[in-house]
Amino acid sequence: MHRRHFLYSASGLAVSVSLPPCVQAMQKQMKITGLETDLLKMPPREPNYDAIHQLGVDTGQVVLRITTDAGFTGWATSNFGMLAGGPRVVQTILEHEVKPVITGMDPAFPKKIRAALWSALEYHGVTGVVQFALAATDIALWDILGKAAGLPVYKMLGAYRDRMPVYSMCGWYYDNDADLSKYKRQIQTALEQGYRAMKIKTGRYGVDDDVRRIRLAKDLAGPQCRVMVDANQAFNKNEALRRGRIYQEIGVFWYEEPLPPHEMEGYAQLAQQLDVRIATGENLYTRHQFLDLMLRRGADVVQPDNRRAGGVTEWMEIAALSDSFGLELASHGGGAANLNMLCAIPNAIYMETSGPQKIINGEVLAPESPGMSTELPRSYIEKYKIG
Ligand SMILES: [Mg+2]
Known part of the structure; x- marks a missing residue:
């Protein structure tokens, strides 16, 4: 058989095999359908210090969820050990600037999404809290990919x-x-x-x-x-x-x-x-x-x-x-x-x-659950959610 024909027929055989649902979900193009955030604030505790920081008094998190049309949701959390206002800024960037860029994109293309977000956001943040938002987005994408593949990241x-x-x-x-x-x-x-x-x-x-x-x-x-x-x-x-x-x-x-x-x-x-x-x-x-x-x-x-x-x-x-x-x-x-x-x-x-x-x-x-194992319990989110 001509080599090219052999390759075509081999790939034809491969797709005819019945695949588990999670693999079928990966093979079809996924789309990002939405982005949700929770703003959490932790109660202050006795402060601890390093050489220059005071920690533990103004502590907060932003929790990110990216939803897809395949039913997988990607989770990430961005933590601040100080500066209670920091998570609110990250939340705003995610909701108002990241969401419109990534909605409709395929989460299986994290490098393409990184490039798109860089183009959209570099004007106000090649470093700093913009990067916190981009990093959380990327972590959530990898959580989706792991869940879709049935593998820990x-x-x-x-x-x-x-x-x-x-x-x-x-x-x-x-x-x-x-x-x-x-x-x-x-x-x-x-x-x-x-x-x-x-x-x-x-x-x-x-x-x-x-x-x-x-x-x-x-x-x-x-x-x-x-x-x-x-x-x-x-x-x-x-x-x-x-x-x-x-x-x-x-x-x-x-x-x-x-x-x-x-x-x-x-x-x-x-x-x-x-x-x-x-x-x-x-x-x-x-x-x-x-x-x-x-x-x-x-x-x-x-x-x-x-x-x-x-x-x-x-x-x-x-x-x-x-x-x-x-x-x-x-x-x-x-x-x-x-x-x-x-x-x-x-x-x-x-x-x-x-x-x-x-x-x-x-x-x-290592965590063995499919995905990143970054999901937080609903009860934890409800307890500390302020926005
Ligand atoms: Mg250090």
Whole structure:
């Protein structure tokens, strides 16, 4: 048989096989039919602090649902640990600017949708909260694709592992904690929860206070548990270098965000002058800023945030770039979307999270439900919904 005829007849045979309903849904073109949002506000709790932020007082979320004519609904959530007004801005962008662009488009084309949204929205946001809205949209699209295919998203993305090492972000600053008793209790709780790595904040006060905190964490954690430090942009380059030499002497696993995110040349100098891993990226937007950081050799561990860096599509491209540069990757933040992506990234080393989880040997298992596992219970939404 002529090769072309064989291929035609082979493809003819393939479509004649009776396919399960979910595959039939994928084969027919889907259309986005609508977009819904909920604005949530959490009650204030006792604040915690890093070097520059107060968290936990003005906390909110926007929940996104993208509906399709195939019956699948894609979910995503965009969280704000501070700035109660932030979710309202993201909600407005989603409802008034994203919705008209994506309605009628096929959710199986996330890169096409990303390009369309970029064209529509770049005027007021190649970075910033516009990107939060675009990222949430992309995460919801991948949730739809996973549900339609009957696969968890990490398998849709080309899985590398089915479990992921985690660390606990537990070493915060608190009010009225001069003796570090609250700080100590948080670290002990994380250890009891099964974590084998933890991160603590530094840089809010002087270097002596940093040393005291790091030593206490390392003493509590023991030699088997890694301790990372995060300075949240607190330093200039000279101070970052001075403290970094002390941190690495004590033996921290990584030194995170010592400088403001845009000081890429400063990051490059620190990465060259210190042996400890330099970690950064939570405040970078899109693959373009990450490429800039990597070309300058400004980090050893890149830390994309799935609200700022981009949704799944952009995030996976950043991850592939970081792998090409021989770098390690850790997520900024946790949850199901990060976990699905990390399980498909060979050079991923940690997911950031906190609180009780099912942890086995320092790892959490990948979600196995079809889609992204980003749905929230209706009762939770009703409880906190303000718009
Ligand atoms: Mg950080």
